[in-house]
Amino acid sequence: MYLEIITPEKKVFAGEVRLVQVPGTKGSFEILHNHAPIISSLQEGTVRYITNEGVEKTVELNGGVIEAKNNHITILGEFT
Amino acid sequence: MAGLKEIRTRITSVKSTRQITQAMKMVAAAKLRKNQEKILMLRPYANKLEQIMVSIRQGLENDVENPLMQDRPPEKVLLILITSNRGLCGAFNNNAIAKAIEVATTEYATQWKQKQLSFFAIGKKGADFLKSKNYPLEGSNTEIFDKLDFAGVVELETHFTDLFLSGKYDRIDFIYNQFKNAAVHILTHETFLPVIGKENKEKEKPGIKMDYIFEPTRDELVNDLIPKTLRIQFYKVLLDSFSAEHGARMTAMHQATDNANELIKELTLHYNKARQAAITKEILDIVGGAEALKQ
Numbered sequence: 001m002y003l004e005i006i007t008p009e010k011k012v013f014a015g016e017v018r019l020v021q022v023p024g025t026k027g028s029f030e031i032l033h034n035h036a037p038i039i040s041s042l043q044e045g046t047v048r049y050i051t052n053e054g055v056e057k058t059v060e061l062n063g064g065v066i067e068a069k070n071n072h073i074t075i076l077g078e079f080t
Numbered sequence: 081m082a083g084l085k086e087i088r089t090r091i092t093s094v095k096s097t098r099q100i101t102q103a104m105k106m107v108a109a110a111k112l113r114k115n116q117e118k119i120l121m122l123r124p125y126a127n128k129l130e131q132i133m134v135s136i137r138q139g140l141e142n143d144v145e146n147p148l149m150q151d152r153p154p155e156k157v158l159l160i161l162i163t164s165n166r167g168l169c170g171a172f173n174n175n176a177i178a179k180a181i182e183v184a185t186t187e188y189a190t191q192w193k194q195k196q197l198s199f200f201a202i203g204k205k206g207a208d209f210l211k212s213k214n215y216p217l218e219g220s221n222t223e224i225f226d227k228l229d230f231a232g233v234v235e236l237e238t239h240f241t242d243l244f245l246s247g248k249y250d251r252i253d254f255i256y257n258q259f260k261n262a263a264v265h266i267l268t269h270e271t272f273l274p275v276i277g278k279e280n281k282e283k284e285k286p287g288i289k290m291d292y293i294f295e296p297t298r299d300e301l302v303n304d305l306i307p308k309t310l311r312i313q314f315y316k317v318l319l320d321s322f323s324a325e326h327g328a329r330m331t332a333m334h335q336a337t338d339n340a341n342e343l344i345k346e347l348t349l350h351y352n353k354a355r356q357a358a359i360t361k362e363i364l365d366i367v368g369g370a371e372a373l374k375q
Contacts, residue, residue, distance in 0.1 A: 006124050006125045007125065008121075008122050008125045008126075008311075008312060008315060009118070009121055009122070009229065011121070011124065024295055025295065025296050025300075025304075026296050036293055037291060037292045037293065038292060038293040038295065039132060039135060039136060039293070039294055039295070039301065040293075040294070040295035040296075040301075041295070041296065041300070041301055041305075065129075065132060065304070065305060065308075067128075067132050067135070067292075074128055076125055076128055076129055076132070076308075078230070078234075078308075
C-alpha cells in the first residue's frame with residue numbers, strides 16, 4: 001500500500017509501506033493492507049510506518065488528519 | 081551643450097544606477113521563484129484537504145454547525161489589507177491601498193460612516209499609509225514577510241479567528257494582490273470569516289463514493305478541519321501577495337533598467353558629439369594659428 005505524508009510546507013514521505021501506525025483522536029491505531037476506508041483526525045504524536053524493505057521510520061506530528069482508501073493512505077499533518 | 085566632463089560623470093552615475101536596478105531585478109526574480117516553490121508545495125495539501133472535506137460532507141443531511149460559520153449581520157467589519165514591506169515595486173501597494181479605501185467607502189459605506197470598520201495592515205507600506213491618514217487600525221503586522229512560513233500564519237490566523245469568535249467583528253475580509261504571473265496580478269477582495277458553508281453541494285460523483293469509517297464523528301471532523309482550511313486559505317493569500325510583490329518589483333526594475341539603457345545611449349551620443357565639436361574646434365584653432373604665423 002502507498003503512503004503519503006504531506007504538510008503545508010513539504011512532502012515528508014511518499015512510498016510503499018506495509019504498516020502505518022497513527023495517533024488517532026480516539027486512540028492509536030494501525031493500518032495494514034486492505035484496511036477499510038477511513039477518515040480520522042489525529043492528535044499530537046508519532047506516526048510510525050514500516051516500508052516494504054522493512055525499515056521502520058517515525059515522524060512527529062502536531063495533529064492532522066488521515067484518509068485511507070483502496071490501499072492509498074494520505075496523512076495531512078502539521079509540524080510543531 | 082554641457083561640458084565633456086559633466087556628461088562623462090552623468091554616464092557613470094546612470095551606469096551604476098543601472099547596475100543596481102539590474103541586481104534588484106535578479107534578486108526579485110530569485111525570490112519569486114523560491115516563493116513559487118512554496119505555492120507548489122502547498123498545492124497537494126490544499127487539494128487533499130478539500131477532497132477530504134467533500135468526502136465527509138457527502139451524504140451529510142444538514143451541514144455542520146460551527147461558530148466560525150455563523151453568518152451575522154455585518155455590523156462591525158475588519159478589512160485586512162495586505163501590502164509589501166518594501167517599495168520600488170511600481171503601483172503594487174498604491175493599487176491595494178486604493179482598493180481597500182474603495183471597498184470601505186462603497187461596499188461597507190454604512191459601517192464606514194458609523195466608524196464600525198477597522199483595518200488590519202499586513203505589510204509596512206499599508207500600515208504607514210493607514211497610520212498617516214489616521215484611519216481606524218486594529219493592528220498591524222510587518223514581520224510576517226521576513227520569514228513567511230506556516231507557523232507564523234497559524235499564529236495570525238488564530239488571532240483573527242479569536243477576534244471573530246469574541247464578536248468584536250462580524251466579518252473579516254482580505255484585500256490583496258492575487259498572483260497570476262510575473263507581470264499580471266489581480267486585486268482581490270474576498271471574505272475570510274465567516275466561513276461560507278458550501279451551499280452548492282458538490283455533485284456526488286458516482287463510483288467515487290466510499291463508505292468511510294469516520295473517527296471520531298463527521299461533525300467533529302468537520303469542526304476539526306475548518307480551522308485547517310482557514311489556515312491554508314490564509315497562507316495561500318499571503319504567498320500570493322508575496323509572489324505578486326516580487327513579480328511587480330521584477331517588472332518595475334526591468335523597466336528601470338531599460339530606461340537606464342536608453343538614457344546611456346542618448347548621453348553617449350551627446351558625449352561623442354561634444355567630443356567631436358571640441359576636436360574640430362581645436363583643429364580650427366591650430367590651423368588658424370598656423371595661418372597667422374605664415375603671414
